Amino acid sequence: MLVQHTLPMVMDTIINFILLYYQSNHHLKRISYDKQLRRYRKARYFLNILNFYYMKRPVLNFRNMTIPKKIQKSREVVIHMTGNTNYTTPNPTLTVVTTAINALETAFEAAADGGKVLKAAVRAKEKILDDLMSQLMEYVANASGGDEQKILSAGFDVKSSSLRSKRMPSIVAGINTGEAVCTAITPVRGIKASHEWQYCRDPILPDTRADIENTWIEADVTTAATVTLKNLPAGVKLWFRHRYIFTHGKKGQWTVIGSLFIVP
Numbered sequence: 001m002l003v004q005h006t007l008p009m010v011m012d013t014i015i016n017f018i019l020l021y022y023q024s025n026h027h028l029k030r031i032s033y034d035k036q037l038r039r040y041r042k043a044r045y046f047l048n049i050l051n052f053y054y055m056k057r058p059v060l061n062f063r064n065m066t067i068p069k070k071i072q073k074s075r076e077v078v079i080h081m082t083g084n085t086n087y088t089t090p091n092p093t094l095t096v097v098t099t100a101i102n103a104l105e106t107a108f109e110a111a112a113d114g115g116k117v118l119k120a121a122v123r124a125k126e127k128i129l130d131d132l133m134s135q136l137m138e139y140v141a142n143a144s145g146g147d148e149q150k151i152l153s154a155g156f157d158v159k160s161s162s163l164r165s166k167r168m169p170s171i172v173a174g175i176n177t178g179e180a181v182c183t184a185i186t187p188v189r190g191i192k193a194s195h196e197w198q199y200c201r202d203p204i205l206p207d208t209r210a211d212i213e214n215t216w217i218e219a220d221v222t223t224a225a226t227v228t229l230k231n232l233p234a235g236v237k238l239w240f241r242h243r244y245i246f247t248h249g250k251k252g253q254w255t256v257i258g259s260l261f262i263v264p
Contacts, residue, residue, distance in 0.1 A: 056148045058140045058156035062130055067108050067122070073155075074101045074133055076226060079172055079181055080155030081140075087154060091139045092132050100129045171240050171258040178234050180260050183226045184242045193244040195222050196251070197229060202237035202259060221245065234264040 062070055078094050078101070081087050090097075104125040111118035137156060144150035151158050152170070170183045184195055197219040219229045219240075232238060239259045244252035 056146050056151060056158050058137045058144070058151045058154065058158065060133060060137055060156065062133065067104065067126060070126070070129065070133075071101055071105050071108075072226075072228075074129060075175065076181060077133070077136065077155035079175065080153060080170075081136075084153055086150045087140065087143055090136060092135055097129075097132050097136060100125070100132050104129050169242070169255065169257045171260050173260060173263065174228050174230070176230075177264065178230060178232045178262060180229045180232055180238070180240065180262065181226065182229060182240050182242065182257055184255075184257065185225070193246045193252075195225060195227065196220075196243050196245055197222070197227055197240065198242075198254075199229070199232065199238045199240045201233075202239060216241065232262050234262045237261045 060073070062073075065073065074097065078098055081090055081094060104122070107118070107122045107125045111122045140151060140154045140156055144154070148158050169185055172181050173179070174181050180199075182197055198216040199219050200216045220227055229240075237259055238261075239256060241254045241256045243254045246252070
């Protein structure tokens with residue numbers, strides 16, 4: 001892991017040092033400056049390959065998603081990127097992406113009992129959204145500079161050289177009043193588990209002291225690591241927590257994800 005993060009940086013420092021040395025001392029060397037410059041460019045090309053290999057990148061995995069899942073994931077990205085100071089000029093704009101999401105959702109609902117024409121319209125809308133989200137993913141890749149936390153803050157999963165994707169726990173406001181989008185840490189690959197979600201009013205009190213206003217309330221149980229909790233009490237600060245429910249029935253420890261003020 002240490003090599004993954006430091007090797008490109010060390011290589012960059014060495015290559016730049018060599019170039020500066022020969023710029024100032026090339027007349028003292030038998031090898032011409034032009035030849036050294038060609039060597040530098042080759043080394044720089046090698047460094048770019050290293051950076052591309054080791055740099056963390058956003059990933060969507062749209063290929064394996066159903067249309068409802070694509071719509072849900074796209075909305076999550078829009079929510080995470082709205083007002084995000086890491087991405088001040090999204091390309092394409094979030095308005096354009098939202099329009100494409102709504103258009104696909106409308107076409108998908110209309111084609112539920114439709115024929116070939118309506119299904120063809122769904123495929124066309126789906127391709128438009130796929131293309132827009134791919135462009136937005138490239139924008140995030142460039143704007144984040146490979147910073148994992150910045151990528152996660154945009155609502156994307158992270159793809160590194162190990163080819164493993166992961167999520168970090170987060171809580172953001174939903175699109176509608178009384179909604180919150182919660183994301184838990186994805187369990188280790190190969191372990192199947194459901195996700196239990198609860199919330200309580202601020203402040204958090206020990207179970208022995210919690211009164212009716214501060215009791216943890218069951219919100220939902222899902223198979224996905226991300227959930228949109230609805231019909232939450234508005235105008236108050238809420239805390240959210242999560243735990244795993246494994247296939248054999250055993251339950252994990254509660255983990256507090258964070259707090260959020262639910263805007264009326």
